[in-house]
Amino acid sequence: MSKNSSSLMGGRPTRDDVASRARVSGTTVSRVLGGKPDESVSPAVRARVLEAARELGYVPNSAAQALRRGRTGLIGLWMCLGYSRYRAEVLDRMRRISAETDHALAVLDVDEEYAWHRSFDRALRVPVDGVIAFDASTAGEVFAREGQSIAPNLPFVSMGAYWSEAKSYVGVDLKAGAEMAVDHLLATGRRRIAYLTPQDSNATIEAGRLEGYEERMVASGLEPRTFRVSYSAADRVASIVEILADCRRRGWIPDALLCMFDDIAIDAVPALIRSGLRPGVDVAIVGINGSEGTERGECPITIVRQPIEIMCATALAYLEAQIDAPSSPFQQIILKPELIVRASSRRD
Amino acid sequence: MSKNSSSLMGGRPTRDDVASRARVSGTTVSRVLGGKPDESVSPAVRARVLEAARELGYVPNSAAQALRRGRTGLIGLWMCLGYSRYRAEVLDRMRRISAETDHALAVLDVDEEYAWHRSFDRALRVPVDGVIAFDASTAGEVFAREGQSIAPNLPFVSMGAYWSEAKSYVGVDLKAGAEMAVDHLLATGRRRIAYLTPQDSNATIEAGRLEGYEERMVASGLEPRTFRVSYSAADRVASIVEILADCRRRGWIPDALLCMFDDIAIDAVPALIRSGLRPGVDVAIVGINGSEGTERGECPITIVRQPIEIMCATALAYLEAQIDAPSSPFQQIILKPELIVRASSRRD
Numbered sequence: 001m002s003k004n005s006s007s008l009m010g011g012r013p014t015r016d017d018v019a020s021r022a023r024v025s026g027t028t029v030s031r032v033l034g035g036k037p038d039e040s041v042s043p044a045v046r047a048r049v050l051e052a053a054r055e056l057g058y059v060p061n062s063a064a065q066a067l068r069r070g071r072t073g074l075i076g077l078w079m080c081l082g083y084s085r086y087r088a089e090v091l092d093r094m095r096r097i098s099a100e101t102d103h104a105l106a107v108l109d110v111d112e113e114y115a116w117h118r119s120f121d122r123a124l125r126v127p128v129d130g131v132i133a134f135d136a137s138t139a140g141e142v143f144a145r146e147g148q149s150i151a152p153n154l155p156f157v158s159m160g161a162y163w164s165e166a167k168s169y170v171g172v173d174l175k176a177g178a179e180m181a182v183d184h185l186l187a188t189g190r191r192r193i194a195y196l197t198p199q200d201s202n203a204t205i206e207a208g209r210l211e212g213y214e215e216r217m218v219a220s221g222l223e224p225r226t227f228r229v230s231y232s233a234a235d236r237v238a239s240i241v242e243i244l245a246d247c248r249r250r251g252w253i254p255d256a257l258l259c260m261f262d263d264i265a266i267d268a269v270p271a272l273i274r275s276g277l278r279p280g281v282d283v284a285i286v287g288i289n290g291s292e293g294t295e296r297g298e299c300p301i302t303i304v305r306q307p308i309e310i311m312c313a314t315a316l317a318y319l320e321a322q323i324d325a326p327s328s329p330f331q332q333i334i335l336k337p338e339l340i341v342r343a344s345s346r347r348d
Numbered sequence: 349m350s351k352n353s354s355s356l357m358g359g360r361p362t363r364d365d366v367a368s369r370a371r372v373s374g375t376t377v378s379r380v381l382g383g384k385p386d387e388s389v390s391p392a393v394r395a396r397v398l399e400a401a402r403e404l405g406y407v408p409n410s411a412a413q414a415l416r417r418g419r420t421g422l423i424g425l426w427m428c429l430g431y432s433r434y435r436a437e438v439l440d441r442m443r444r445i446s447a448e449t450d451h452a453l454a455v456l457d458v459d460e461e462y463a464w465h466r467s468f469d470r471a472l473r474v475p476v477d478g479v480i481a482f483d484a485s486t487a488g489e490v491f492a493r494e495g496q497s498i499a500p501n502l503p504f505v506s507m508g509a510y511w512s513e514a515k516s517y518v519g520v521d522l523k524a525g526a527e528m529a530v531d532h533l534l535a536t537g538r539r540r541i542a543y544l545t546p547q548d549s550n551a552t553i554e555a556g557r558l559e560g561y562e563e564r565m566v567a568s569g570l571e572p573r574t575f576r577v578s579y580s581a582a583d584r585v586a587s588i589v590e591i592l593a594d595c596r597r598r599g600w601i602p603d604a605l606l607c608m609f610d611d612i613a614i615d616a617v618p619a620l621i622r623s624g625l626r627p628g629v630d631v632a633i634v635g636i637n638g639s640e641g642t643e644r645g646e647c648p649i650t651i652v653r654q655p656i657e658i659m660c661a662t663a664l665a666y667l668e669a670q671i672d673a674p675s676s677p678f679q680q681i682i683l684k685p686e687l688i689v690r691a692s693s694r695r696d
Contacts, residue, residue: 081440
């Protein structure tokens with residue numbers, strides 16, 4: 001074994017070389033260099049092993065180790081790394097929750113626009129014990145269905161607004177979230193509820209939000225009206241101001257704005273003020289996703305909050321169950337978001 | 349070679365098995381499954397290879413591939429994944445810039461609080477061609493100095509507010525940034541310039557900011573006054589309100605707030621309003637880092653902007669140079685941030 005890996009690694013020193021130099025067993029070398037603090041190794045022995053490894057220039061080659069152990073201690077988190085407050089918060093939470101487990105995160109950008117075989121190849125270069133695909137609509141679905149031939153038995157959980165029923169998943173029902181928001185606005189007397197969504201939105205990106213809004217409006221005998229705002233943060237306030245000016249010209253001023261994600265809701269506050277409308281008084285605002293920024297500012301914003309904490313913890317638990325027992329049945333759950341009412345939509 | 353890897357991988361089909369079934373060379377199999385679109389392979393041959401790979405259940409094992417090819421096409425981005433707007437923007441930019449190269453990012457959380465050998469072990473499980481350590485103060489320094497024994501010749505660039513002079517780096521001089529901010533505030537007539545920093549800040553976290561502020565104030569015959577605000581976003585506005593109330597009781601109301609990072613500056617706006625002070629009129633605000641959120645809102649905020657784009661592009665260029673020619677000399681640069689004056693500190 002050590003000969004094989006030694007030759008593959010081009011004659012580099014092996015674990016056994018370190019063991020013999022440090023006068024300890026190979027197992028002890030693994031304990032010291034294996035990445036987890038191990039109380040059973042004394043500080044003196046630990047120092048000797050580290051010293052021997054340094055002297056020999058020994059590298060515990062992660063690729064070779066992965067092949068030997070069959071486990072890498074890494075979980076692949078596949079997601080888009082494009083900027084969004086919500087994504088940054090999910091990363092933060094995944095980091096905190098995984099820190100309590102034996103697994104570390106390796107975050108890979110799985111770009112939906114790549115051909116699937118390219119995406120997975122890049123992502124699969126990282127030797128992981130399992131994968132969580134977060135808000136990866138196409139990639140998640142394709143991998144869940146085709147994964148058996150691409151990476152047999154790789155434990156896989158899809159998580160977020162998109163999930164694949166072919167494997168384990170932790171879904172979040174954003175259609176139900178949009179419905180909650182409309183119901184709340186109707187209950188507080190709003191009737192002219194507009195829906196703000198980015199220019200480049202489509203059915204996949206909406207993940208049920210637009211559908212939930214439209215169905216609820218129609219069911220209440222009201223006309224759904226969707227407006228497209230700039231996706232770019234720099235132009236967004238201006239684009240909402242323009243939409244409001246246009247509404248005014250047409251004699252239809254909304255009394256509520258339901259925003260597809262909460263950065264739009266945050267930008268709606270200054271846009272309303274610049275348009276001479278009082279946020280939360282003349283026009284209610286509700287944002288979907290529910291990031292930290294919404295409760296700050298002079299007009300705290302009502303949100304449909306994604307259950308980030310429970311979503312991340314559940315997905316990680318499902319994945320670890322699959323890693324521990326690869327043949328165990330898939331676990332599947334759909335979570336509902338939560339409506340948090342703040343000043344932007346409250347009627348006093 | 350193929351026997352070795354076949355036995356290491358537990359008898360799984362090899363690249364040669366796929367090649368013989370698809371009646372193509374092993375090189376062609378690698379081209380098709382190698383992760384990069386290759387125009388030299390015809391669509392028909394590509395389909396045959398994909399089909400053969402699927403039928404055999406062939407997995408291009410990334411670990412084995414890494415050992416064979418010596419390259420993985422991955423760049424390790426070591427950073428803290430804890431939430432910050434600035435970090436999320438750096439991730440976004442690194443993603444966009446690396447998409448134009450042959451490299452994909454594997455983002456690893458390098459927690460400063462771990463013992464260094466644990467951090468690196470986890471990060472080094474991912475087979476990368478090189479590493480960019482972003483704002484990783486201790487880890488970056490230790491790895492740059494000790495890396496030769498941990499992972500010999502692994503190309504390494506430190507980037508951001510902390511850099512190690514032992515290897516290539518792209519530093520950002522935040523001390524100069526704080527000095528620029530104080531000079532600007534002095535030039536616009538402010539004298540009672542307070543510095544707001546998080547409770548848990550220290551010399552490492554400040555990375556020269558506090559020092560730059562204090563030196564400039566003292567040099568101008570003014571007294572530096574530092575106030576500690578809540579690190580938690582939820583309590584930050586309230587904590588700034590409290591600081592301002594305390595200042596008022598002591599009869600010293602600041603006429604400018606220099607904020608250690610820009611989320612503090614963003615929260616200073618509602619805090620000033622709640623304290624009966626007009627942001628930008630009674631009290632100027634300047635934030636350091638310069639994220640997107642600062643130009644929005646009713647009081648666009650003056651910032652000392654980190655040169656995110658050029659920092660990321662330069663670090664990636666330095667790293668690729670090291671990957672292409674491992675023995676080429678280190679490249680080192682220190683960038684200065686840029687002062688962007690907005691309504692929060694302008695004197696009309």
